[in-house]
Amino acid sequence: MPFPTFKPVKVxxxxxxxxxxxxxxGLSTYLIPSGVYQRHEVQFEGTTRNIIVPGTYRPIxxxxxxxxxxxxxxxxxxxxxxxxxxxxSAIPKGLNQSAALIFYVFIIGGVFGIIKRTGTxxxxxxxxxxxxxxxxxxxxxxxxxxxxxxxxxxxxxxxLIPLIPLLIMIAEGLGYNRIFGVSLLVIPFHIGWAAALTNxxxxxxxxxxxxVPLGSGIGFRILFFITTVIFSxxxxxxxxxxxxxxxxxxxxxxxxxxxxxxxxxxxxxxxxWISVAAFFLLSITxxxxxxxxxxxxxxxxxxxxxxxxxxxxxxxxxxxxVNAFIKGLEMMIVxxxxxxxxxxxxxxxxxxxxxxxxxxxxxxxxxxxxEIIAAEGMYIFQxxxxxxxxxxSGQALVTMPLMAPLAxxxxxxxxxxIFTFTCGDGFSNIIIPTNGILMAMLSIxxxxxxxxxxxxxxxxxxxxxxxxxxxxxxxxxxY
Numbered sequence: 001m002p003f004p005t006f007k008p009v010k011v012x013x014x015x016x017x018x019x020x021x022x023x024x025x026g027l028s029t030y031l032i033p034s035g036v037y038q039r040h041e042v043q044f045e046g047t048t049r050n051i052i053v054p055g056t057y058r059p060i061x062x063x064x065x066x067x068x069x070x071x072x073x074x075x076x077x078x079x080x081x082x083x084x085x086x087x088x089s090a091i092p093k094g095l096n097q098s099a100a101l102i103f104y105v106f107i108i109g110g111v112f113g114i115i116k117r118t119g120t121x122x123x124x125x126x127x128x129x130x131x132x133x134x135x136x137x138x139x140x141x142x143x144x145x146x147x148x149x150x151x152x153x154x155x156x157x158x159x160l161i162p163l164i165p166l167l168i169m170i171a172e173g174l175g176y177n178r179i180f181g182v183s184l185l186v187i188p189f190h191i192g193w194a195a196a197l198t199n200x201x202x203x204x205x206x207x208x209x210x211x212v213p214l215g216s217g218i219g220f221r222i223l224f225f226i227t228t229v230i231f232s233x234x235x236x237x238x239x240x241x242x243x244x245x246x247x248x249x250x251x252x253x254x255x256x257x258x259x260x261x262x263x264x265x266x267x268x269x270x271x272x273w274i275s276v277a278a279f280f281l282l283s284i285t286x287x288x289x290x291x292x293x294x295x296x297x298x299x300x301x302x303x304x305x306x307x308x309x310x311x312x313x314x315x316x317x318x319x320x321x322v323n324a325f326i327k328g329l330e331m332m333i334v335x336x337x338x339x340x341x342x343x344x345x346x347x348x349x350x351x352x353x354x355x356x357x358x359x360x361x362x363x364x365x366x367x368x369x370x371e372i373i374a375a376e377g378m379y380i381f382q383x384x385x386x387x388x389x390x391x392x393s394g395q396a397l398v399t400m401p402l403m404a405p406l407a408x409x410x411x412x413x414x415x416x417x418i419f420t421f422t423c424g425d426g427f428s429n430i431i432i433p434t435n436g437i438l439m440a441m442l443s444i445x446x447x448x449x450x451x452x453x454x455x456x457x458x459x460x461x462x463x464x465x466x467x468x469x470x471x472x473x474x475x476x477x478x479y
Contacts, residue, residue: 017449018341018433022090025345026082029352034079035059036356051209052401057360060353079353086351093347095340098436100296102336105440106329107300108162111307113328114321115274118314121169123271129173136174137237143167144188144233151192152225155201156286158437160185162303164444176243179455182445183236186430186438187459191232193392194426194467195225202392202425206418209396210404217415220479224419224470228463235459274310281306338443339436346434349388355398358385363402367409374410375471378403378417382424383464390435392425416474423467431460 038056063075072083082090095102115121132139150156164185171181196203197218207214285302288294311321349355362385366377382399389395399421407417429435433449442452473479 015337015341018338018345019091021433022341022344022348023087025348026087026090029081029348029354030062032352032354033059033357034062034353035360036353037359051397052356052359054401054405057356059357081352082348086348090347091341091344094343094345095337097347098339098343100300101339101436101440104296104300104303105161105336105339105444106332107304107307108444109328109330109332110325111303111310111328112162112165113324113326113331114307114314114316115278115310116165116328117316117320117324118270118274118310119268120271120274120310120314121166123267124166124275125169125173127267128170132174136240139170139174140184140237140240141233143184144236145229146188147185148188148192148195148225148229151189152195152197152199153192154286155193155196155199156289157185157189157193160189161437161441161444162282164441168445176240178445179447179451180236180240180243182441182447182452183239186441187232187236187456188229190426190430190438191228191463192225192426193429194423194463195221195228196422196426197221197225199392199422202396202422203418205393205396206400206421209400210414210418212404212414212418217419217479220415220470220474221419227470228466231462231466232459235462239455270313270315274313277309277313278306281309332444334443336440336443338439342434342436342439346388346390355388358388359399359402363406367406369410371411372472372475374406375412375416375420375475376468378406378412378420379424379467379471382421383428386425386428387432387434390429390432390437392429395425396421412475413479416471416479419474419479420471423471427460427463427467431456 035057037052037054039050039052041050060077060079063073063078063080065073067073068080068083070083071085072080074080112121128139147157147160150160164182167184168178168181171184172178193199193202198204198214204214207216281302285294285299288298288302307325311324316324362381366374366381369377382395382403385399386395389398400418403417403421404414406412407414429438431438431453433439439449442449
């Protein structure tokens with residue numbers, strides 16, 4: 001099935017792009033009114049979360065002054081537009097707030113440097129290549145569907161960032177390119193979040209806030225999940241075939257270089273034990289994240305343990321292990337900093353208190369339209385808001401207290417309001433530069449954002465239309 005593509009457009013470096021977005025966000029704080037909703041605390045799976053209280057929005061006047069323009073000027077009970085100093089310091093603040101994820105990215109690079117030095121990656125890729133060289137589609141489909149199910153059922157995605165270097169090596173070993181390898185995780189991860197079946201980080205929170213029993217309308221969601229996976233997988237397979245037939249026509253110019261893989265490395269017992277140890281520790285990590293409340297810090301520690309065990313099993317000396325770890329760290333400098341730059345955008349908007357205003361006026365506009373238009377508008381609103389709040393759980397806690405009663409007013413079911421949220425959150429995250437996880441994945445994979453945008457925009461638009469169609473069907477059938 002053909003998907004629309006666009007002619008190449010020269011885009012500045014990702015740091016420049018994100019800095020310009022921070023600047024634009026700062027300027028918007030002078031134009032968009034400030035205001036806040038009251039919030040109250042609730043307990044969800046042992047974690048305290050803040051939920052907005054509908055009907056409590058109040059505008060807050062802005063304080064303007066020359067001092068405020070230059071370095072910031074505090075005034076009691078007033079909002080403060082971004083100053084020049086605030087713009088300059090937004091990115092350092094973003095780096096500080098994203099410290100845990102940034103160091104996770106660094107550790108991923110260092111540990112993969114160690115595992116690469118042991119020869120395990122080369123041996124695994126050679127083995128996979130040898131097993132599936134005549135059935136590439138089976139391997140690609142299995143990985144794609146598996147990652148989509150993990151995201152849809154368990155909310156697993158960010159935890160799999162360490163697999164990107166391996167997926168790229170597998171993709172290149174099978175004759176594809178680097179962007180194909182990144183897509184093997186990025187696309188099904190976001191598809192799974194959009195078509196969530198039991199995802200605890202977006203769907204379950206949205207159900208809880210909306211006071212809708214979990215599991216309601218699951219048949220509709222299963223159908224949507226199957227449909228989106230089929231079309232998205234088809235998109236990737238078609239792209240892969242194009243790479244095979246005409247490598248220079250791929251979405252990223254890699255000069256047709258061969259992958260950095262030693263195809264003479266055979267699988268040895270040490271490679272098997274390193275793989276088993278890594279799989280065991282990562283399995284424990286996935287369980288702990290979902291059942292024990294582990295976060296990025298604990299995940300970083302677990303993955304660091306994988307590196308230490310790999311060095312011991314691979315019999316790397318102290319100097320060799322450290323050198324391999326440092327080499328891996330060096331490759332992650334740009335990916336780590338990208339996460340902080342993206343976070344700087346949220347810093348500017350949060351400090352100026354304009355996000356609640358966007359919520360308030362958007363809800364007021366949507367309630368004036370009939371149910372079909374209101375439902376489609378909810379999806380568009382959630383997709384756009386995701387640019388400012390790329391966190392799924394954060395967006396659910398901010399928007400669903402408003403969208404649920406808004407659905408009642410417009411005749412849309414609360415189930416449909418939840419559906420528009422998960423679709424808006426999942427699909428838009430595949431393309432927005434404020435999504436730190438996406439930018440980290442792309443940077444680790446060595447895929448420039450402008451190349452990714454050109455490559456993925458057609459699929460994003462198609463999936464948006466598909467979501468709109470399902471929303472229409474859902475409203476007409478009383479979902």
